[in-house]
Amino acid sequence: MNVVSEIIRGITRDNPIFGLVLGLCPTLAVTTSVENAIGMSAGTAFVLIFANIFVSALRKQIPSSVRLPIFIIIIATFVSIVDMIMEAYFPPMYAALGVFIPLIVVNCIIIGRAEAYANKNNVFSSFIDAVGISAGFLLVLMLIGGIREILGTGQIVTFGYTLISLPLNPAVTTMILPPGAFLTIGTLMAIVNYKKAQKRAKGG
Amino acid sequence: MVEKALFTILMEGVFIKNFLLIQFLGLCSFVGVTKDVKSATGMSGAVIFVMAMSSTASYLLYTYVLIPMNMEFLGLISFIVVIAALVQLVEFVVRKNIPALYRSLGIYLPLISTNCAVLGVVLLNVLYEYNFIQSVVYGTASGLGYMVVMLMMSAIRERSLLVHIPSFIRGLPQAFFIATMLSLAFVNYFWVIPL
Structure with missing residues (x-):
C-alpha cells in the first residue's frame, strides 16, 4: 500500500466535505477565520486519528451487533480529552470554537471512517487513512475560512501575523456572518461539480 | 448569569439564534431530508x-447526578448515552402504542441520535446555565425553530425542481444557495429585535 497515494485519496476523492459530504456543521460554523479553521481541524484530526487507531486495534474484540455504541464511547473519550486540553492550554481558541469542540463527537466524519474503514483494516492503514482525511478536512476548512476572512475583514490574520491585506473598503461583512458560510460552500461545491462534469465529459 | 425571560428564550430558540441558519447545528439533515x-x-x-x-x-x-458527584467531566459521554437511550425508548413506545405516528416518524428516529442539533441543545443548556424550566423551553423552542426552517427549505426545494438551472448547480449547491437567502433574512433578526 502506498502511503502518499492514500493521503492524496483523503484530500481528493474521499475528501470529507466535497467527496463524502460529511461534517458540514463545524465546516460552516467555525470558518469565520483561518485561525479558527486550523484549531477546529487540529481537534478533529486528533480525535479522528486516535479513534481510527483504537477502533482498528479492537476490531476483532468488538462484537458487530454493539459496535456503534462502542465506537461512540471511544470517540467521546478522545473528544473529552481534546475538550479539556483546549480549555486548559488554548482558552481564546476554546472560547471561539465554543460548543463545536464537544460536538466533534457527533461529527459524521469520525464515526463514518470508524465504520467504513477502521473496522475493516489494520492499524497502520487506518492511521494513514485518518491522516489523509484530516489533511483533506484541514485544507477545505482553511480554504473556506480564508475566503470568508479575506472578503469579510479585508485581511487574513493568523496567530498574530497578518498574512494578506487587501484594500477592501468597505469589507463585505456578510461573509463572516452565517449567510457567507452558505454562499462560500455553495459556490465551492458548484465549482467542484462543474470540474467533475467536465472531467466526465472528457473521459466518456 | 442574567435571568432571562422565558419569552426571550423562546424567541431566541426559534428565530434569533436559529439552530440551522445561524448556529449551524443539524445541517446534515438540513440538506439531506429537505427534498420533499x-x-x-x-x-x-x-x-x-x-x-x-x-x-x-x-x-x-447533570444537576442531580453529575454535579453532586463532582463528575462534570463525564457530561459529554453521559449526554450521548442518554440521547441514544432516549431515542431507542421513544421508538419503542411509539411503535407499540401509536403505530400511525411510528409509520410517519419511525425511519427518522435512528437518524436523530447522531444529529448534532440534539446534542447541541443539551450542551448549550449547560453552557448558558439554564434552570429546569428554561432548559425545557429552550429545547422545545430550538426544535420549533428547526421545524420552521426545514419546512421553508423543503417547500422551496420542491418548487425549484421545475426550474431550469445548470446541472452542476442542481442538488447540494442549489440547497446551499437557498440557505444563503434564508440565512440573510434570519441574520437581520439580530438587529431588528434587540434583546
Whole structure:
C-alpha cells in the first residue's frame, strides 16, 4: 500500500466535505477565520486519528451487533480529552470554537471512517487513512475560512501575523456572518461539480 | 448569569439564534431530508420531540447526578448515552402504542441520535446555565425553530425542481444557495429585535 497515494485519496476523492459530504456543521460554523479553521481541524484530526487507531486495534474484540455504541464511547473519550486540553492550554481558541469542540463527537466524519474503514483494516492503514482525511478536512476548512476572512475583514490574520491585506473598503461583512458560510460552500461545491462534469465529459 | 425571560428564550430558540441558519447545528439533515415537504415534516416532528425530552432528561442527570458527584467531566459521554437511550425508548413506545405516528416518524428516529442539533441543545443548556424550566423551553423552542426552517427549505426545494438551472448547480449547491437567502433574512433578526 502506498502511503502518499492514500493521503492524496483523503484530500481528493474521499475528501470529507466535497467527496463524502460529511461534517458540514463545524465546516460552516467555525470558518469565520483561518485561525479558527486550523484549531477546529487540529481537534478533529486528533480525535479522528486516535479513534481510527483504537477502533482498528479492537476490531476483532468488538462484537458487530454493539459496535456503534462502542465506537461512540471511544470517540467521546478522545473528544473529552481534546475538550479539556483546549480549555486548559488554548482558552481564546476554546472560547471561539465554543460548543463545536464537544460536538466533534457527533461529527459524521469520525464515526463514518470508524465504520467504513477502521473496522475493516489494520492499524497502520487506518492511521494513514485518518491522516489523509484530516489533511483533506484541514485544507477545505482553511480554504473556506480564508475566503470568508479575506472578503469579510479585508485581511487574513493568523496567530498574530497578518498574512494578506487587501484594500477592501468597505469589507463585505456578510461573509463572516452565517449567510457567507452558505454562499462560500455553495459556490465551492458548484465549482467542484462543474470540474467533475467536465472531467466526465472528457473521459466518456 | 442574567435571568432571562422565558419569552426571550423562546424567541431566541426559534428565530434569533436559529439552530440551522445561524448556529449551524443539524445541517446534515438540513440538506439531506429537505427534498420533499413530507419527510421534512416527519423529521422535524421527531426532532422537536427528542429535543424537548433530552433537554429534560439531561438537565435532571447533570444537576442531580453529575454535579453532586463532582463528575462534570463525564457530561459529554453521559449526554450521548442518554440521547441514544432516549431515542431507542421513544421508538419503542411509539411503535407499540401509536403505530400511525411510528409509520410517519419511525425511519427518522435512528437518524436523530447522531444529529448534532440534539446534542447541541443539551450542551448549550449547560453552557448558558439554564434552570429546569428554561432548559425545557429552550429545547422545545430550538426544535420549533428547526421545524420552521426545514419546512421553508423543503417547500422551496420542491418548487425549484421545475426550474431550469445548470446541472452542476442542481442538488447540494442549489440547497446551499437557498440557505444563503434564508440565512440573510434570519441574520437581520439580530438587529431588528434587540434583546
